[in-house]
Amino acid sequence: MADLKSQIPDELRFCISPRTMQMLGRENVSSPIVAVLELVKNAYDADASQVTVLFRRASTEGGFIVIEDNGEGMDFKELRDKWMVIGTDNKLQEPLTERGRVKVGEKGIGRLALDRLSKRATLVTHRANTDGLMLTIGWTRYERDQGQLQEIGHPLAVVPPNRGGHSGTTLYLTGLCDRWTSRGYEALYSDLSLLVPPFETELVDFKIVFDCDEAPDLSGVVASPMAAIAEYRLVSELSADGGIHHTLTHRSGEVVEDCRRWHEAFDDVAEHDKPSCGPLRFTLYFYLREVSSLRGTGIKRAELLHFLNRFHGVRIYRDSFRVKPYGDPRSDKDWLGLNARRVQHPGGVGARIGEWRLAENQVVSSIFITRRDNPDLRDQTNREGLVENQAYYDLRRFVLHGIQFLERERQKRYHRERGKREPEIKVRPTLVTVRQQLQEQAxxxxxxxxxxxxxxxxxxxxxxxxxxxxxxxxxxxxxxxxxxxxxxxxxxxxxxxxxxxxxxxxxxxxxxxxxxxxxxxxxxxxxxxxxxxxxxxxxxxxxxxxxxxxxxxxxxxxxxxxxxxxSRDKRTRRNIDLNQTIETPLKAFEGMLRRRSIKLELALADNLPPLRAFAMDIEAIIINFITNAFTALDPTPLPDRRIFVSTAYDTERDIFQVTFADSGKGIRDEDLDQIWSPLFSTKVDERGQPVGTGLGLTIVKNIIEEYSGNIEVEGHGHLGGAEFRVMLPHRYSRREKDGYNE
Incomplete structure (x- = not known):
């Protein structure tokens, strides 16, 4: 025992394998889209007014990505002590940037997004009017288990100042880990558009430029879709002499205005009084947090709620800098008392006019002031807000006056629209009422x-x-x-x-x-x-x-x-050539099959008897199968993408058989019984969100049953993916459907 004690130290320390870097990055950065978003957030946190996301040939082996911003850049100390430190608490200790932005990057691991995107990254960063730094990182060096994480170094060099002495950071990413597709570009653009509120450029001068040679239609300044889906947009202006002008625009395009003098708006103000806050301007977007308000917009409710959770409230900007804590979602200071008003008036919009109040989490708004025009709106000595003097109360009064105008006009519109609706039989409410009455009687x-x-x-x-x-x-x-x-x-x-x-x-x-x-x-x-x-x-x-x-x-x-x-001939029941009817939609998809590197294998039987059917029914079956196969084949390597279609005829049973198989991901056993159910869908987008109507296979099954046929499915057929076998009798009794012509 004495010998052992002399051989061991008094304490042990954890060692970190180089592979930890990759494990951390790939655990916390789930997809290349999320990785790009994290890097754009870092540019926002660096007080950039513009960040450009550039893709060149990113669907090919030699493609590359460049992300460039004109933010504050980094000097050697910041690069070493912040950027090169994994999991730094910098954003917890300093939640606001120099320009007053709330930092949006997460967990201090944004730089690990580089490993998720590429095998090699070069960072070039400049402070204004100084030499810059160039750091080159080869991520493959972290694939080993030997050695210590901190033992791996990366080449660092000094580079000349930027042209014009501008600050900023540029990331050059080569050896891309993923082959980008049009769907990936579209998904990335959609997520980029949700990063900033609709008027962020006006607030803090921030814009995202997307530049992609393989998606030219998306290239340009990324526009936020959130302005277009707001139920109302309110723009209010207060002049120095007390002129109030509210302009309220409904989503339909209807515009209502309200103009009055300061003393006309408030009973306790004399005619000669002027607002002590000085001239003001504020913009407010009002949103309904309901699925029904998003129909036809392409925006999911989860995306709207995420947007509102980040940006809801009424913020104040002085000379383009945030005045905290107003409108900060993390603050419990409801400075306008919007939630308290809502609690006091809990009625819905259908209540009597004047008795409905909006909630703070339904609005995204900003007030714009300047030191020159609003000198009496002064900071508190602790810099935590404005001094609550008469100027502050006049500002608050003006904003609430605009909000009350919006509330009244929304109620007026609601009551007008409700009066226009024709009375209808409300089946479900009647069922509910009768059920409740029966339960009470029991x-x-x-x-x-x-x-x-x-x-x-x-x-x-x-x-x-x-x-x-x-x-x-x-x-x-x-x-x-x-x-x-x-x-x-x-x-x-x-x-x-x-x-x-x-x-x-x-x-x-x-x-x-x-x-x-x-x-x-x-x-x-x-x-x-x-x-x-x-x-x-x-x-x-x-x-x-x-x-x-x-x-x-x-x-x-x-x-x-x-x-x-x-076409009319497809809506007429007649004797059709089954093989030809199947080949017709397949030919229409030849271009898409080729672009997706999908090999189509046909095994169509010779000398099939004619099938009496509606051609559009058979085509609908094939179209639904092939569009489902496109999604199923997305994760399959290009050389292995196959679709197989065959026809056969069983002379003993007088039955046609059509087999459709693909080499995609297949169908899970637990989903096999549900795939025929209306609205059930296994399709998800790049972010794991459900997509599709869930009606494709329901329609297929209904058509086949109309022909007194049958359909069988294997989750993993002879190609490895889903395999469907459709059986249609040569002679059948079919129910007539409206809209079909004999």
Missing amino acids: QQLRKTAGDLRGTFAEAEGSTLLALADRTESLADHLEAAEETYSEEETERQLMLGLATLGIAMAAFGHETARSINQVLGRADLLRPVLDDLPAERENKARQNLDALIDFARRIEAWGQFALDRV
Whole structure:
């Protein structure tokens, strides 16, 4: 024991393997989209007025990404003590930037997003008017288990100042870990647009520029969609001499204005009095936190709530700098008392005019002041807000006056719209009412049976209790009917939406065909003009013109595809060639199959007898299968992407069989029984959010059942992915459907 004691130290310390860096990054940064967002947040936290996210050939092996901002940059001390320290608490200790922004980067591990994006990163950072620093990081060096994390060094060099002496940081990312796709670019753009409130550029001069050679339609300044989905936008101005002007714009475009003098707005103000706060301006966006307000916007309720959780409240900006703590979601200071007003008036918007109040978490608003125009709005000595003098109370009074104007006008509009609605039969409320009445009657019967116990024979009491049981049973059936009605109403709304989309597709198909003809005609006129250009410019111009024509042909093909799906011959039941009917939609998808590197394998039987059917029914089955396969094949490596379609005919049973299989991710065993249910969907986007209507396979099953057929599914068929087998009898009895012609 003595020998052992002499050989061991008095204490032990943890050692950190280099692989910890990768484990931390990949554990906390779930996707390349999240990684880019973290780096953009870092630029925001560096007080940048602009950050540019640049992609070049990012779908290929040699692609790269550049993220450049014009923020404050870093000197050597900050680079060493903050950026190179993993998990720093800098943002907890200093939650606000020099310009008053609330820092939005998380956990102090944003730099690990670089490892999630690429194998090599070069950081170049400059303070204003000074030499800069260039740090090069090879992330593959952290893939080993040997050694200590802190033993791995990275080349650091001094570089000349930026042109013009500007500050900022640029990240060059090469050896990308992911091959970016159009869906990835779209998802990233969507998330970038949600990073800032709709008027952030006006507030703190911050904008995001997206520059992508493979998604030119998305390139440019990223616009926030949140301004467009606000129910109301209020712009209020107060002049130095007391003129008040409110302009309220509803989402529909309706504009209402209110103009009055200071003394006309408040009873306790004399005619000659002027606001002591000085001239003011504020902008307010009012949002409904309901799914119904987002229909047709492309914004999910979760995204709206995330946005409001970050930016709700009424903030104050002086000379473009935040005055804390006003409007800070983390502060419990409801400085306008909006939530207290809401508690005192809990009624809904349908209450009497003047009795509804909005809540603080429904508004995103900012007030703009300056030191020159608003000298009496002074900071407290502890810098935690404004001195609560007369100027402060006048500012508060003015803002609340604008909010009250919005509240009144919203109630007026609601009552006007409600008066226009035609009376309708409210099935579900009626079911609820009747069920509640039956439950009350059952309770009364039980009470009566108890009260009469001993007065009548036991048999009479048992009869009352049996009646109460039957009444409760009927109430239970009504409750089940409520649920069924609700589900069917939801499905009906989706079906109506899809039908409307089909009508719109046909209309746009005609319009598209005319427009494309015009484009192609003018393209032909341009060709001779290109001969007059210098050789190097002519080649580039011809390449662009050929690309334009190619895109136009694609649009033309999809426009024709929409028209073909609803042509009259497809809506007529007749003897059809099953193989030809299957091949028709598959040919329309040839371009998409090729661009997604999906190999289509056909094994269509010869000499099939004709099938009496509606062609659009068979095409609908194939289209639903193939669009589902596209999603299922997304995670499959390009060389392994396959779709198999076969036909056969069983002469003994007089049955057609169509088999559709893919090499995608397949269907989980626990989902096999649910895939036919309306609204059930296993599709998710890059961020793991559910997508799709959940009606595709429901429609397929309904069509097959109309033909007295059957469908079988294997979660993992002979290609590894889902495999469907459709059986259709040669002779069948089909129920006629409205809208089909014999």
